[in-house]
Amino acid sequence: MTSNSADPSRRVPSPTEPDPYPDLTSAGSLAAALESVAAGLGLGWDPVLVSESDPLRSAGVASEVVDRETCWITLGSAERQFILSGWCRGVRLISGSTPDLGDMALALEGWRKGATLREIHEAAPFVTVTELARAHERGPAAAVAVGWRLLLEGLRQKEDLFSYARSTLRIAEAAYAEPKLRRLYPFTSHRSLHFTTCVGIPYSRDVPHVDPLSDGRYRVHAPSRRAVIGDADTPEAAVALVVSGLPVGCGPAVAGASGDR
Template sequence: MQAELDHAGYALTASLTSSPGWWDCATRVGDDRRHVQTGLGSKERWFIMAFWERGVMMASGKTADLAASAGAIGLWQTGSRLRELQTTWPFVRFGELAEAYEHGDPVETKWKLYLQTQARHIDHDLIEAAYAQPRLRMLFPFTSHESLHLSRCTRFPFTHDLPGIFPLSDGTYRVISPNRVHIGHTDTPQEAVSLLIDHLPSDCGPAIDATATELDRSDSTE
């Protein structure tokens, strides 16, 4: 990979990833703001790529052509937008949420995707109840095993300083504080959402385009 980047004229360094199990068959090119990770296919010649920007995987793709892989890396690292990257290297794929990040408005798109999905691990009644509340609709939603969480930032790592709602097997809901303390138990998602809102910080405003690390750094300098 380094030889291909050099041949293409990109002043970039390909390093072996430090991820366990991948250190000898995957490379990372880039910095904390933008990087590309490329892994090798286990049985066939494939260069499997993930294009990242500030905590978000913006695009992915695979190609059997090492030169094409290096070319896509170089274009991404020089600041390419998603559609330019895909037009130049058609093996690259990206979705609606990634494009929303690029346009600076991922919150509404993330809610919309949750509202539209038919995935079984999403509690649709809970999502609809939360989305109906303006104070929650301006935060960035994310889920884990049907539970609903909200972040004050839009990029990973997310903030974990707001209460979460956990659907239970009997159809009821539990609201848990950020430090895992039980806040309350409700019969309906609407009641759970109301309880969560009652325990939001008074200064909890719209989600900011940042990672939790960037947000903490910003807060510490104010």
């Protein structure tokens, strides 16, 4: 099976350097080493998947849970590290790295069997689970609420340092005050404020977005960015332009990525 994730290649040590992965060398591949460790822990796995682009140094464990993607393992280049990312419907729910292949196997087992994010972290403490990931686990409405709070908090922390943060914060606060936008998932890109009708990546591109201008005004772009809906002198006026360009039936943001619908 071929992975669509980043190539899990690593730097090959020179003959004078110790091999940071002797267990992989003796087993013949990362997948074989991982299968051996899993068997030693009594885990009843199907054969570990490998990437056709790098079969010796790639490994992936498929999940039994609908929507949880195969969790692929990559290798650290500077030192011994096994690195994982667990994605579900366009959202990275877990990440982390460990030099211990046994700890990695425990994390993969939780992901494979549908354990909660908290349970996976408790079984394998190296796994990072963010507040936003926990919100996604609860559902899209929770993800939207936490996403808005984190966005506003981040901009407020930067407003005294960067002028762009102040202008983006003003439009974000005005957008949050508008119920039709507050139920969409917000994100920034190149200082622009965007809204998406889904909470997974890739985000939807069906809602207008706002660019703060250097003169203190705001420019509202159509979703395609090929057309300008209009310029506004105040954040509230810019929000009104965004609302005027919402697609018909634009409701609360839903789970998944734009291609899922």
